[in-house]
Amino acid sequence: MSIDKTDPFREARESDRTVVANYSDERIPMILRHREVRLAARDWQTYSSDAPCRVPIPEESDVRQVRQLPIEVDPPEHTDYRKLVLPFFQRPLDPTMAPKIEALVDTLLSEAMTKTSVDVVAEFALPLQSRALTHLLNMPMEESELWISWGTHVFRTGGDSLDTEQAGALDRYIEQQLDRAEDNPGADFFSELHRAQFKGRGLTREEMTGIANLTFAGGRDTIINLVSSGLGYLAQNPKALQQLRENPSLINTATEEFVRYFSPKTHIGRVATKTLDIKGEAVEVDQRVSLCWASANRDASVFEAPAEVRLDRKPNPHLGFGHGPHSCLGAPQARLVMRSVLKRLVERVSTLELITAEQAIEQIGGIERNVGFEQLHIRFSE
Amino acid sequence: MPLVKYIQHDGSERQIEVEVGQTVMQGAVDNMIDAIAAECGGACSCATCHCYVDESWRSKVPPANDIETEMLECAVEPAAGSRLSCQITVTDELDGLVVHLPESQY
Numbered sequence: 001m002s003i004d005k006t007d008p009f010r011e012a013r014e015s016d017r018t019v020v021a022n023y024s025d026e027r028i029p030m031i032l033r034h035r036e037v038r039l040a041a042r043d044w045q046t047y048s049s050d051a052p053c054r055v056p057i058p059e060e061s062d063v064r065q066v067r068q069l070p071i072e073v074d075p076p077e078h079t080d081y082r083k084l085v086l087p088f089f090q091r092p093l094d095p096t097m098a099p100k101i102e103a104l105v106d107t108l109l110s111e112a113m114t115k116t117s118v119d120v121v122a123e124f125a126l127p128l129q130s131r132a133l134t135h136l137l138n139m140p141m142e143e144s145e146l147w148i149s150w151g152t153h154v155f156r157t158g159g160d161s162l163d164t165e166q167a168g169a170l171d172r173y174i175e176q177q178l179d180r181a182e183d184n185p186g187a188d189f190f191s192e193l194h195r196a197q198f199k200g201r202g203l204t205r206e207e208m209t210g211i212a213n214l215t216f217a218g219g220r221d222t223i224i225n226l227v228s229s230g231l232g233y234l235a236q237n238p239k240a241l242q243q244l245r246e247n248p249s250l251i252n253t254a255t256e257e258f259v260r261y262f263s264p265k266t267h268i269g270r271v272a273t274k275t276l277d278i279k280g281e282a283v284e285v286d287q288r289v290s291l292c293w294a295s296a297n298r299d300a301s302v303f304e305a306p307a308e309v310r311l312d313r314k315p316n317p318h319l320g321f322g323h324g325p326h327s328c329l330g331a332p333q334a335r336l337v338m339r340s341v342l343k344r345l346v347e348r349v350s351t352l353e354l355i356t357a358e359q360a361i362e363q364i365g366g367i368e369r370n371v372g373f374e375q376l377h378i379r380f381s382e
Numbered sequence: 383m384p385l386v387k388y389i390q391h392d393g394s395e396r397q398i399e400v401e402v403g404q405t406v407m408q409g410a411v412d413n414m415i416d417a418i419a420a421e422c423g424g425a426c427s428c429a430t431c432h433c434y435v436d437e438s439w440r441s442k443v444p445p446a447n448d449i450e451t452e453m454l455e456c457a458v459e460p461a462a463g464s465r466l467s468c469q470i471t472v473t474d475e476l477d478g479l480v481v482h483l484p485e486s487q488y
Contacts, residue, residue, distance in 0.1 A: 038452065086488055093419060252423030315426030317449045324456060332421055
């Protein structure tokens with residue numbers, strides 16, 4: 001039987017085993033069940049994030065020196081850092097933001113409808129993610145041109161290997177912006193980092209860089225994959241598009257369902273602070289384990305028919321944005337972007353036709369999982 | 383239409399008519415009560431519509447299911463009466479319901 005690459009963890013999860021992601025110098029047992037992932041995500045005393053460059057899997061010490069904040073520290077420091085940046089990451093909850101993001105979608109839809117087809121990844125989702133980020137960070141729209149030029153993944157130029165040159169471009173950009181904001185402060189994200197007070201002092205340059213690095217790296221390929229996957233699904237399932245058109249009130253639940261089903265962030269690492277036994281796999285202190293959101297989101301003990309996309313699924317306690325103290329800061333932005341796409345799509349586009357698609361495959365230490373597309377050509381018809 | 387009283391953390395009160403079948407969350411969001419963030423829009427995915435049902439109403443509100451109970455473990459400062467307001471559907475029996483809102487959902 002071939003393995004379903006949308007859910008390569010199924011057999012292990014259902015037989016209550018783990019799978020191990022095997023890297024050249026590291027074996028990472030994966031926690032696969034919804035309940036167990038949730039418990040581990042909340043138990044930061046055991047499953048620590050206090051590990052620079054080791055929260056992502058594979059680890060990123062080759063592509064950055066800085067500790068990403070607040071994701072790579074534990075409470076209570078984590079909580080204080082998080083409070084500093086929360087006002088920016090909550091901007092999407094302000095009702096004035098939705099029309100701005102919808103306007104970005106509109107521009108891209110108008111362009112798409114003049115063409116025979118567009119590559120949704122490079123020509124729609126990437127520019128949308130980058131332009132939407134200018135609104136989140138209160139930066140000029142022109143900045144997005146440079147961000148778009150970095151491509152889908154800021155640390156990767158293709159495949160799954162990490163790209164040091166590409167990462168250097170981000171480092172230099174952050175350095176320049178922090179310099180600029182120091183000399184000419186405004187109301188933008190970088191200027192606020194200079195103003196922020198942490199435990200009664202200003203942030204160090206390293207802390208500011210760590211926050212900015214996460215901001216640019218974290219919500220990039222994930223949002224692009226979410227939007228691309230959602231559009232790919234609707235192009236292949238015209239009835240679903242029709243369902244949304246007839247009942248736009250399903251846009252919120254559809255967005256949550258796309259986050260669950262496609263789980264753009266497969267998993268995240270934690271470092272064991274004591275010896276653990278993950279379904280028979282021994283984990284020593286300072287070894288890593290994976291909290292596998294993508295597997296938890298297909299757990300049949302929580303989700304009825306987990307392999308089906310149900311646009312009206314409710315309740316939908318998915319872990320697509322993680323769980324616990326480190327749950328995704330960018331979730332409001334991701335939700336707003338996806339909802340805006342769906343809203344304007346059903347109002348303006350009559351049909352989506354899939355022309356060609358090349359599935360992207362994430363290599364997870366010997367396990368393959370479908371995550372988004374390398375390219376996805378769709379015809380948008382008025 | 384049933385009335386729901388939302389008592390903010392600073393003590394200020396809003397009485398809002400909420401249609402039968404709507405949720406307590408929706409009543410707050412539709413009326414710009416910012417203390418209910420409701421990031422996921424009512425799918426029970428986010429735990430940012432946390433509220434505390436007033437003691438006098440706890441026995442009258444149908445209890446939380448397992449999913450909601452687990453989600454509540456992620457809410458900020460869960461306490462007696464903690465509920466996700468997206469999971470409380472307004473009925474005629476809940477006319478006059480009183481909920482207290484937390485200082486923050488984060």
